[in-house]
Amino acid sequence: MxxxxxxxxxxxxxxxxxxxxxxxxxxxxxxxxxxxxxxxxxxxxxxxxxxxxxxxxxxxxxxxxxxxxxxxxxxxxxxxxxxxxxxxxxxxxxxxxxxxxxxxxxxxxxxxxxxxxxxxxxAGTYDVGAFFPHRVTYHSSCHSRRFIKVGERPKDLLRAVEGLELVDLPNEEECCGFGGTFAVKMSEVSAAMVSDKARHIKETKAEYVTAGDSSCLMNIAGAMSRQHNGVRALHMAEILASTKENPWTPTKAAYSKEKML
Incomplete structure (x- = not known):
């Protein structure tokens, strides 16, 4: 196919x-x-x-x-x-x-x-042969959650990853504040929303936060960097691509402060 x-x-x-x-x-x-x-x-x-x-x-x-x-x-x-x-x-x-x-x-x-x-x-599977031995939390982006209604699919895929510990994100249903031009037009509101999101991510004690949208991860990573909370942002596809034989090595600045500037 x-x-x-x-x-x-x-x-x-x-x-x-x-x-x-x-x-x-x-x-x-x-x-x-x-x-x-x-x-x-x-x-x-x-x-x-x-x-x-x-x-x-x-x-x-x-x-x-x-x-x-x-x-x-x-x-x-x-x-x-x-x-x-x-x-x-x-x-x-x-x-x-x-x-x-x-x-x-x-x-x-x-x-x-x-x-x-x-x-x-x-494809009819949850197990894609991935291996990612880290503590991870998942951000449910607004469009995936409310628009196309992916439901539990992303988290079920993450739960099937060998070695991965998936921890619930407090207030998972809340927006990260990006919303495309919303973050520009309503910058103060957006900044407050993503600050809350980054704080909740820190509360999980996760090593990584993942999602299915790079735009959300970009916004969240910028806030986490400003808060110096030590959590890294990584797209879910990169976790699913990682295997024991070939661990995924993301670009160092993928969702870093340097990328935001």
Missing amino acids: RVALFSTCIGDALFPDAHKASALVLSRLGYEVVFPEGQTCCGQMHINTGYQEQAVPIIESYVDAFSDPSIDYVIVPSGSCTGAVREQHVRIADRYGSKALADGAEQTAKKTYDLSEFIVDV
Whole structure:
């Protein structure tokens, strides 16, 4: 079976390790992984800030990149981008684009899956052969929790990782405060929210905090760095990619203070 990896703009520009890890996990599960070079952005930032008509060319790019019938599924290591494709593309294409674009967006949306959804629902497994002997807590991002409703899938995948101790995060359901442009427009509110999130993470005594969205991890890592709490942020795909034979070694500055500046 042939799957395409949608890297997302923030992943491509800032956090490629998470997407390399996703490709590695999918390959380990027996899938042929391809990377259409025409892919760009999901358009979520434009749509959420009111520039809906301007998002039409971005939706066209997504449809062009992933409508190839030889691609069985599109895998996204980001709940927020998965949500944009599945919940926004058809509506915006229908409102500002054309019927042909809306039809194409509907087809690509149907085969677009968050990484955790795909592993559990399509690959039909929780155990991907991962080994990560560390204490970890999980942040449930707003879009993955409320928009696409991944439920317990990410945590079930983490529980199946050999050597990993998963600890509950207090107030897990609370937002980290990023929200794309929300963090810019409402910076003081955002800073207070992520400060609370970082404090709760510290309370778990975890070595790592993980999530399915690099944007949330970027925001959280910045707050943890300012609080000097010693916890590292790591995308869930990187944990799933790690094995006894080949332990995953993330880029040192992946979600560090230096990356935030």
